[in-house]
Amino acid sequence: MIIQGDCIEELKKLPSNSIDSVVTDPPYCSGGFNESQKMQATGQGLRSETRKRDGWFICDNMTTGGLVWLLRAVSVEAFRVLKEGGSFCVFTDWRMYPQIAPALESSGFRLRNMIVWNKGSMGLGTGFRPQHEIIIHLTKGKTKFYDRKTGNVITEKRVSATKRLHQTEKPVNLLSKLIRVTTPPGGTVLDPFAGSGTTGVAAKQEGFDFILIERDPEYIEIARERLGEPALI
Numbered sequence: 001m002i003i004q005g006d007c008i009e010e011l012k013k014l015p016s017n018s019i020d021s022v023v024t025d026p027p028y029c030s031g032g033f034n035e036s037q038k039m040q041a042t043g044q045g046l047r048s049e050t051r052k053r054d055g056w057f058i059c060d061n062m063t064t065g066g067l068v069w070l071l072r073a074v075s076v077e078a079f080r081v082l083k084e085g086g087s088f089c090v091f092t093d094w095r096m097y098p099q100i101a102p103a104l105e106s107s108g109f110r111l112r113n114m115i116v117w118n119k120g121s122m123g124l125g126t127g128f129r130p131q132h133e134i135i136i137h138l139t140k141g142k143t144k145f146y147d148r149k150t151g152n153v154i155t156e157k158r159v160s161a162t163k164r165l166h167q168t169e170k171p172v173n174l175l176s177k178l179i180r181v182t183t184p185p186g187g188t189v190l191d192p193f194a195g196s197g198t199t200g201v202a203a204k205q206e207g208f209d210f211i212l213i214e215r216d217p218e219y220i221e222i223a224r225e226r227l228g229e230p231a232l233i
Helices: 007-011 035-039 048-054 064-081 097-105 172-182 198-206 217-226
Strands: 002-004 019-024 082-092 110-118 132-139 153-155 188-191 209-214
Touching: 002 217, 007 064, 007 209, 019 064, 019 172, 064 082, 064 097, 082 097, 082 110, 082 172, 097 110, 097 132, 172 198, 188 198, 198 209, 198 217, 209 217
Parallel strands: 002 209, 019 082, 019 188, 110 153, 188 209
Antiparallel strands: 082 132, 110 132
């Protein structure tokens, strides 16, 4: 299922205890070391036309406080809709981890692990150039796992710029591994920040049901095309 709308409002419509896992990649808002720098950030090396098109998501217009409020509100609903033992996996980076992890944990979740996505090659920059991102793993109640083949450092090549359908698109294989560990056979995966639908692609590939929420109509149509669903009329 693909839903267009505001994630918080749409999450409120979902039944309690109905979702097996939540895997999502929200905005990081990590363009600067302080709030002034964040509000002046230029999109972390992305092309100007991409920044103009995608607005608040990529230009880091949201402060740390704003992002913490947003993700805490999402995590409250995620906790409600998750079944007992369910997992909540949230992408972030090293700058935002110290702020985001406690906010998510305060919704009732147990902070279970910090998963590192090793991209296999360095990004732009100087000094110790970035090569990884972080997935915060939290659980509701007594944790349940369904695959023992994945460690907490996952190496997958990033999606090349020429193949990306979304500016922060993650590899399908990376999402597949997260889903396999956290979701029972035939279970349902939820992504409140679905973008171009990669979580849904991974879930479908692995034989799971999925619910995707995305507010941008352009990405909704991309996700529908990728997942073989009819376009909105």
